[in-house]
Amino acid sequence: MKKVELHLSKTRLKDEELVSKLQGFLMAQISPDFATFLHEQETNPYSLNLCSTRDESVWVVNLLSEEAEQQMLAPLLNLETIKLESYAEEILVKKVEIHSLSQQTLLDIYQDDDASHLIRVHFYTPTTFKRQGQFVLFPDTRLIFQSLMQKYSRLVEGRAEIEEETLQFLADHSQITSYHLKSHYFPIHGRKYPAFEGRVTIQIKGASTLKAYAQMLLKFGEYAGVGTKCSLGMGGMRIEERKD
Structure with a gap:
């Protein structure tokens, strides 16, 4: 299992609004077939959340299966900026940290x-x-x-x-x-x-x-x-x- 922590530049959005938009953004970065597979699962092989401080927002994506790692890790690691629908400002990915749990x-x-x-x-x-x-x-x-x-x-x-x-x-x-x-x-x-x-x-x-x-x-x-x-x-x- 992998925990990917993406340190993002601050936005004007509330955490609840931002994390919802980021979830939609993430689904757009993976293959349509895998996105469909995820929607069909009773228990998703990933979880995500977001917490903000005064200086940054930390978006955490946990990949809980080998397939989730194969399909989702590379798109996350390749992110330098994030452009969300219905939000004009570009979000900078300042740092990415990875933790593992075997x-x-x-x-x-x-x-x-x-x-x-x-x-x-x-x-x-x-x-x-x-x-x-x-x-x-x-x-x-x-x-x-x-x-x-x-x-x-x-x-x-x-x-x-x-x-x-x-x-x-x-x-x-x-x-x-x-x-x-x-x-x-x-x-x-x-x-x-x-x-x-x-x-x-x-x-x-x-x-x-x-x-x-x-x-x-x-x-x-x-x-x-x-x-x-x-x-x-x-x-x-x-x-x-x-x-x-």
């Missing part, structure tokens, strides 16, 4: 006998889950791990379904012990999705294997994203060191 690294995390029982997670772009047809404004551990297990099963293991017993066991032995969240409505194609941003601390109770499994899933989530609409700018997350 299956061996994930396996090493899973085999760690000293995994911490407390994990601090930062949802740094608006995040939402869907349960029984409704979007959920507040996270719980079952929703978090269900999303990550589904993405991992489909994208890494090549299996359509997850083990429900494993999910239930993980949900029963984990809880959110602290949080600092704010609600946020994220617009996509004219619709506003209820979402949240911020930080939570998750406690895992049980054997070291369970703690390590949770750590592995959350590390995978730094690339795959968590929740729904991760290919449209939502669900960006990272593990943070706790300051105890």
